[in-house]
Amino acid sequence: MNKPLRRVxxxxxxxxxxxxxxxNWLQYVRADELNSSKYNRRVLIERYAHxxxxxxxxxxxxxxxxxxxVGDFAYKRSYVNGPMWAPVTGFASQAFDATQIEKLEDGIxxxxxxxxxxxxxxxxxxxxxxxxxxxxxxxxxxxxKAAFEGLGTKKGAVAAIDPKxxxxxxxxxxxxxxxxxxxxxxxxxxxxxxxxxEDKDQxxxxxxxxxxxxxxxxxxxxxAAAALxxxxxxxxxxxxxxxxxxxxxxxxxxLPNEGNIxxxxxxxxxxxxxxxxxxxxxxxxxxxxxxxxETAKKFGFNxxxxxxxxxxxxxxxxxxxxxxxxxxxxGQFDTRTTPLQMAMVAAAIANDGKLMKPYMIDQLRAPNxxxxxxxxxxxxxxxxxxxxxxxxxxxxETVVKEGTGTKAQIDGVTVGGKTGTAQHGENNSKNPYAWxxxxxxxxxGSPVAVAVVVEDSDASRDDISGGGLxxxxxxxxxxxxxxxxx
Amino acid sequence: MSVVTNTTTxxxxxxxxxxxxxxxxxxxxxxxxxxxxxxxxxAINDQVPAGMLGYGLGLGLLAGIAHLVVRKFAPYxxxxxxxxxxxxxxLGLVLIWRLDQSKLFQSTQNFVPGATNQLLYSALGxxxxxxxxxxxxxxxxxxxxxxxxxxxxLVLLILPVFFPAQFGARIWITIAGKSIQPGEFAKIAIAxxxxxYLMVKRDxxxxxxRRFMGLYLPRGRDLGPILVVWAMSILILVFExxxxxxxxxxxxxxxxxxxxxxxxxxxxxxxxxxxxxxVGVATFEPHVQDRVTAWLDPFAGYGKIAASEQIxxxxxxxxxxGTLGTGWGQGHSDLIGFAANSDFILATVGEELGLAGTMxxxxxxxxxxxxxxxxxxxxxxxxGKLLAIGLSGAFAIQVFVxxxxxxxxxxxxxxxxxxxxxxGSSVIANWALIGILIRISDTARRPAPAPAPSxxxxxxxxxxx
Numbered sequence: 001m002n003k004p005l006r007r008v009x010x011x012x013x014x015x016x017x018x019x020x021x022x023x024n025w026l027q028y029v030r031a032d033e034l035n036s037s038k039y040n041r042r043v044l045i046e047r048y049a050h051x052x053x054x055x056x057x058x059x060x061x062x063x064x065x066x067x068x069x070v071g072d073f074a075y076k077r078s079y080v081n082g083p084m085w086a087p088v089t090g091f092a093s094q095a096f097d098a099t100q101i102e103k104l105e106d107g108i109x110x111x112x113x114x115x116x117x118x119x120x121x122x123x124x125x126x127x128x129x130x131x132x133x134x135x136x137x138x139x140x141x142x143x144x145k146a147a148f149e150g151l152g153t154k155k156g157a158v159a160a161i162d163p164k165x166x167x168x169x170x171x172x173x174x175x176x177x178x179x180x181x182x183x184x185x186x187x188x189x190x191x192x193x194x195x196x197x198e199d200k201d202q203x204x205x206x207x208x209x210x211x212x213x214x215x216x217x218x219x220x221x222x223x224a225a226a227a228l229x230x231x232x233x234x235x236x237x238x239x240x241x242x243x244x245x246x247x248x249x250x251x252x253x254x255l256p257n258e259g260n261i262x263x264x265x266x267x268x269x270x271x272x273x274x275x276x277x278x279x280x281x282x283x284x285x286x287x288x289x290x291x292x293x294e295t296a297k298k299f300g301f302n303x304x305x306x307x308x309x310x311x312x313x314x315x316x317x318x319x320x321x322x323x324x325x326x327x328x329x330x331g332q333f334d335t336r337t338t339p340l341q342m343a344m345v346a347a348a349i350a351n352d353g354k355l356m357k358p359y360m361i362d363q364l365r366a367p368n369x370x371x372x373x374x375x376x377x378x379x380x381x382x383x384x385x386x387x388x389x390x391x392x393x394x395x396x397e398t399v400v401k402e403g404t405g406t407k408a409q410i411d412g413v414t415v416g417g418k419t420g421t422a423q424h425g426e427n428n429s430k431n432p433y434a435w436x437x438x439x440x441x442x443x444x445g446s447p448v449a450v451a452v453v454v455e456d457s458d459a460s461r462d463d464i465s466g467g468g469l470x471x472x473x474x475x476x477x478x479x480x481x482x483x484x485x486x
Numbered sequence: 487m488s489v490v491t492n493t494t495t496x497x498x499x500x501x502x503x504x505x506x507x508x509x510x511x512x513x514x515x516x517x518x519x520x521x522x523x524x525x526x527x528x529a530i531n532d533q534v535p536a537g538m539l540g541y542g543l544g545l546g547l548l549a550g551i552a553h554l555v556v557r558k559f560a561p562y563x564x565x566x567x568x569x570x571x572x573x574x575x576x577l578g579l580v581l582i583w584r585l586d587q588s589k590l591f592q593s594t595q596n597f598v599p600g601a602t603n604q605l606l607y608s609a610l611g612x613x614x615x616x617x618x619x620x621x622x623x624x625x626x627x628x629x630x631x632x633x634x635x636x637x638x639x640l641v642l643l644i645l646p647v648f649f650p651a652q653f654g655a656r657i658w659i660t661i662a663g664k665s666i667q668p669g670e671f672a673k674i675a676i677a678x679x680x681x682x683y684l685m686v687k688r689d690x691x692x693x694x695x696r697r698f699m700g701l702y703l704p705r706g707r708d709l710g711p712i713l714v715v716w717a718m719s720i721l722i723l724v725f726e727x728x729x730x731x732x733x734x735x736x737x738x739x740x741x742x743x744x745x746x747x748x749x750x751x752x753x754x755x756x757x758x759x760x761x762x763x764x765v766g767v768a769t770f771e772p773h774v775q776d777r778v779t780a781w782l783d784p785f786a787g788y789g790k791i792a793a794s795e796q797i798x799x800x801x802x803x804x805x806x807x808g809t810l811g812t813g814w815g816q817g818h819s820d821l822i823g824f825a826a827n828s829d830f831i832l833a834t835v836g837e838e839l840g841l842a843g844t845m846x847x848x849x850x851x852x853x854x855x856x857x858x859x860x861x862x863x864x865x866x867x868x869x870g871k872l873l874a875i876g877l878s879g880a881f882a883i884q885v886f887v888x889x890x891x892x893x894x895x896x897x898x899x900x901x902x903x904x905x906x907x908x909x910g911s912s913v914i915a916n917w918a919l920i921g922i923l924i925r926i927s928d929t930a931r932r933p934a935p936a937p938a939p940s941x942x943x944x945x946x947x948x949x950x951x
Contacts, residue, residue, distance in 0.1 A: 001871050002863055004745045008875055009859040011741075012882040016852040019886060020845055022895040026804045027841035034805020039788055039798060042806050042818050 046110060048073035048094055053109040053132030053367070055089050055101055058141045063089060068184065082178035084148040087171045087206045088139060088360065091179035096193055100309045101135055101361070108133040108364050108372070115364070115372045131367035138167035138362045143448070146480035147172035150473030156454035157207035159339040160477050163347035163439060163449045165377040166356030168307060170477055173207040209311035212336035213453050216422030218435045219331030220280045221392060222345055224268055226295035227283045228388040236268040236391045246278035248323035255281045255326060272395045273403035275419065277330050284329020285322050292329060293318060298383035299355065300344050301337070307358050314341035331422060342437045342451035349396065350416070350439035350446035353389035355380045405436065407471040410479050414441040419471065436470035440478040448481040450474045504565035505557050511569035512553055516546045519576030522814055526584045529815030544605060545576050548612045559619045560928035566857050570850055571905060571920045575608050575913065578906035581834050585827040588820035600827050600908040607910035611917030618921030625926045629869050632682025639675035642668035647725050669731040670915035673880055674922070680739060681872035683711065684746035692747035715739050720763045727773045730887050730899030734880055736760050741879040742872055781897040793898055796822060796830065800892050804836035811840025827908040829900055832892045848889065855882040858923050864930035874926045877919050
């Protein structure tokens with residue numbers, strides 16, 4: 001009976017061998033795939049197993065970790081001044097995953113990133129508990145506070161940039177939400193979450209980066225830049241050839257101006273000061289749709305920006321006829337922009353024509369305070385020459401000195417700006433958006449450029465204007481930045 | 487002068503008893519689980535676990551008693567079987583204790599820690615082991631109980647039908663609040679029956695057959711009992727929805743039949759019959775269909791089919807372990823849920839000890855099987871050979887079916903990993919199984935009685951001048 005016995009022995013050996021092969025397949029070949037499966041709760045457990053690293057503003061953390069008592073997640077995320085910082089941090093929730101910086105830099109914050117390999121290995125030997133690294137932002141607490149409080153109960157957003165470097169200084173969006181309320185995975189967090197989901201005001205929407213609005217008259221600075229760059233106008237104090245009212249080419253529709261303002265054949269400076277639709281509509285047509293698009297793209301339109309959180313692409317429409325070009329050139333028709341994009345426009349002008357790539361993560365830091373990476377300022381493009389940029393500065397400064405933007409004035413500081421009141425809805429039935437873009441300039445150059453949009457449907461229609469609603473907020477933000485530099 | 491060295495289990499004159507080897511190995515088998523226990527305690531609670539001394543002494547005592555009994559009553563038995571079983575049992579206890587520490591389990595409503603019970607069952611298992619060695623002076627006595635064994639096996643198998651199904655399968659009987667899985671004991675009983683029956687009928691089965699298309703077809707009266715067993719295993723599958731047990735019995739039977747008759751055709755028959763039966767059952771048994779669907783793509787059915795979710799969770803546990811594992815006590819295999827300490831206990835091994843640890847465990851099982859087959863080879867009587875190969879073949883199939891199911895190699899069947907999994911029946915039955923194997927190996931390795939001294943063989947006296 002020994003021959004079949006040996007064969008059975010081989011058979012049993014094959015069974016064990018099959019198991020060994022399968023085990024290698026599972027635990028070696030497929031390990032990574034299984035370990036990062038979206039069904040694998042260990043990913044979440046790991047994310048909350050230790051105190052998470054922090055997101056830091058002005059040297060102080062705006063996030064924290066709280067020990068939880070129940071469940072398999074050891075820690076829960078907490079936020080300092082959550083609603084104010086929500087557009088910057090995003091949220092990290094045990095039940096609803098994470099967003100924005102919390103998600104993008106999850107590896108660093110959790111401590112699993114490859115850059116932290118050495119720290120982890122060291123901690124393994126010293127027996128220290130694993131820790132996450134920190135994310136140091138470029139934001140300014142004072143500017144953010146001014147922006148958030150300026151918006152107050154109104155619906156809107158603020159983006160502020162340091163024109164010289166592209167550092168984002170403020171990124172506010174209202175109405176906001178407190179990420180702390182959805183950080184856990186209790187029933188209470190679930191209720192808070194569904195309340196946020198159902199809220200028609202969309203508190204979770206990051207309006208500064210993800211919402212595009214018609215920019216209205218603020219877009220006229222882009223048109224002015226295009227006109228200068230493409231040689232349609234040579235000086236800002238030269239008379240333009242523009243009728244009032246202006247009948248858009250190919251139509252019988254008159255493009256009107258708001259109110260009784262001196263727009264006929266006005267100079268660029270005057271036209272921007274009074275925000276003449278006729279002048280800039282015609283300029284856009286004279287520049288041509290293609291050239292307008294080219295300049296807009298140089299300012300960052302029509303592409304997504306990653307700061308590193310993704311910002312939606314702003315739009316200057318392509319393939320349009322002349323009348324559409326006229327409308328697009330005054331920030332209507334299909335032109336849409338994020339607040340960040342308009343802040344970039346103001347920043348490029350303030351920085352003498354050099355547009356810096358906006359970013360909001362300055363450094364990544366290991367738990368032992370070693371710097372892991374540093375973001376260096378990077379030039380994105382040059383939408384206009386230094387000469388033309390300075391011309392635009394003069395124009396924008398006139399707007400603030402004696403035009404529609406007087407409410408943005410700051411004592412002892414040169415401020416340039418542009419108001420905007422963008423109409424939207426069918427037949428302009430909805431209340432318009434109030435816009436203001438501006439920059440401040442001191443002896444040391446320009447420390448800040450801001451874009452503010454207020455979409456307040458509660459205010460009565462007559463009260464809505466960029467100068468009235470948005471300019472004071474921009475002023476406060478600029479003032480906060482300048483004061484904090486003193 | 488030539489030195490006679492003999493290290494095989496095939497007994498020869500002056501075969502060493504190897505009891506001291508066993509004792510040394512046994513020391514490892516006790517010390518390794520104690521360190522594992524310490525490791526879990528330090529990992530989870532940052533302190534030396536309170537029960538460490540008790541656990542260590544308990545395990546040491548049990549192993550010591552078993553060793554002394556073997557030394558006294560089965561002195562020539564295989565030296566590896568007892569340490570292997572002790573090691574697996576000890577590590578199983580640690581794994582179960584580790585899962586008891588899960589906060590997730592502790593927060594469920596009817597949480598009962600499993601380790602204490604398991605230690606009790608292990609003691610009971612070793613008591614069974616001792617009883618086997620004490621009562622069974624010679625394994626051939628079991629031959630007398632061939633048909634009683636069959637009757638016992640049938641009763642054991644049919645009993646669960648009268649008890650309510652748990653977790654989708656009727657394989658438990660509940661007496662006074664304690665669940666017993668009679669299938670585990672039936673495994674041994676049926677092996678005894680097969681050995682006895684085949685030993686008597688093997689010639690008839692092997693020789694009195696007609697040749698048909700290259701295969702030897704047996705006569706109807708010899709084939710009858712085989713068909714009965716086949717039908718029985720299918721019936722178990724149908725009524726108790728217990729894939730594992732039916733596969734186990736059938737596989738064991740085919741192996742023993744093959745060994746007894748030395749005819750390959752039996753394997754062909756076996757495979758054909760089991761394939762036919764499996765396909766037939768799968769067409770109208772939704773439980774079985776679910777398991778097959780879950781096996782084919784566990785992640786597709788995640789959250790939809792219970793079995794799918796379990797397999798996917800188990801696979802993720804293995805994946806998370808990677809090559810070296812997270813370390814004792816630092817995994818999250820409790821996510822698998824209620825079966826984590828029984829059917830899926832190997833997933834904990836996979837996660838916390840990694841590929842290296844899992845392979846080591848599989849090799850430990852492989853070694854037990856190998857020692858079992860070696861015992862069968864060494865056994866001098868056909869009954870002993872058949873019984874040993876039946877038991878070790880069944881053991882191998884059980885390991886394959888459970889581990890294969892947990893690792894997604896074959897459909898999940900819901901059997902338990904011998905010695906590792908929480909559950910009294912399994913531990914006790916497997917200790918009894920090891921006891922029987924040790925008894926057979928003792929008989930097999932026992933040196934032949936010294937030949938009577940013959941005057942002719944005496945050396946010639948040389949007288950120097």
